[in-house]
Amino acid sequence: MEHSDIADDLESVLITEQEIRDKIAELARRIEADYAGERLLLVGVLRGAVMVMADLARELSLPIEMDWMAVSSYGSGTQSSGVVRILKDLDTDLHGRKVLIVEDIIDSGLTLSWLRANLGTRGADSVEICALLRKPAAAKLAVDVRYVGFEIPNAFVVGYGLDYAEKYRNYRDIGILAPHVYSSQ
Template identity: 70%
Template sequence: MDLSDIGNDIDHVLLTEEQIGARLDEMAAQIDADYAGKDLLLVGVLKGAVMVMADLSRRLHTAATMDWMAVSSYGSGTKSSGVVRILKDLDTDLTDRHVLIVEDIVDSGLTLSWLLSNLRSRGPASVEIAAAMRKPDAVKVDIDVRYVGFDIPNEFVVGYGLDYAEKYRNLPFVGTLAPHVYER
């Protein structure tokens, strides 16, 4: 799927496929250096992290296992309250493992803050975060994201795992969604 397939649904492209790939190469090199000789477990957060998890993991030279979690935060309307429910838990025991949470985007940080606390309570050797994108202007809780692909403006973005009404996840780039799509 590319820009020509979606008409005028995208206002502008924020991050190209090439920019994302180049930044993931850099992040993977740093992760390789930091986790050399360690028992690394990548934990992807469904559904958004599918693209970044696949692309980042293939760039690593460090042996890593993978697992997935699905969590749902809910509140009033489209705003997250930080109240989280586990929809799919990990299959892997975290005891003494070096856990790297892989996220598509850090927005408010409320759900991620809860997830960090939850995973740290399971006895891992360490828990860190890698995120393809972060919206510094949207953050409500201070979260230490060790590996950040891009800091982006607080705009409504889709693509590269990010969706609107479950659409646009499979775009190979990140773009700002045109207002006419979500103001209907």
């Protein structure tokens, strides 16, 4: 999906497709240096992290394995309920593994903090986090994130896997969604 397809729904483009590609490559080089000779498992958090996970995995030159998890902490609205539910668990045994959670965005940090703690109880040697985006102003809990692509303002962003009502995930850039799109719903 190109910018012209949704221009009326966006306030602005925050990060371009090329900037995302460059940042993924930069993160991959750091990960390669940190995990050289290790048996690394990437754990993608569905659904938003699909694009980040795919591009990061293709960019890495070291052997990796991949698995997916889906978790939810939302109640009926857009605010976190505080209760995390596993909707799809891992298929991989984590004992003795180096685990890198791959996320699209960190907002409050509540779900990611829970996820890291949960995976840490499964016998992994280490559990680290790689997130393309982080919203420092939205944080309710400090989460130690080893790899962060971009720090962004506390705005509603879509594209590159991020959605609003399951739309815009396939938009190639990351844009700030115009308030008229979500305030009328």
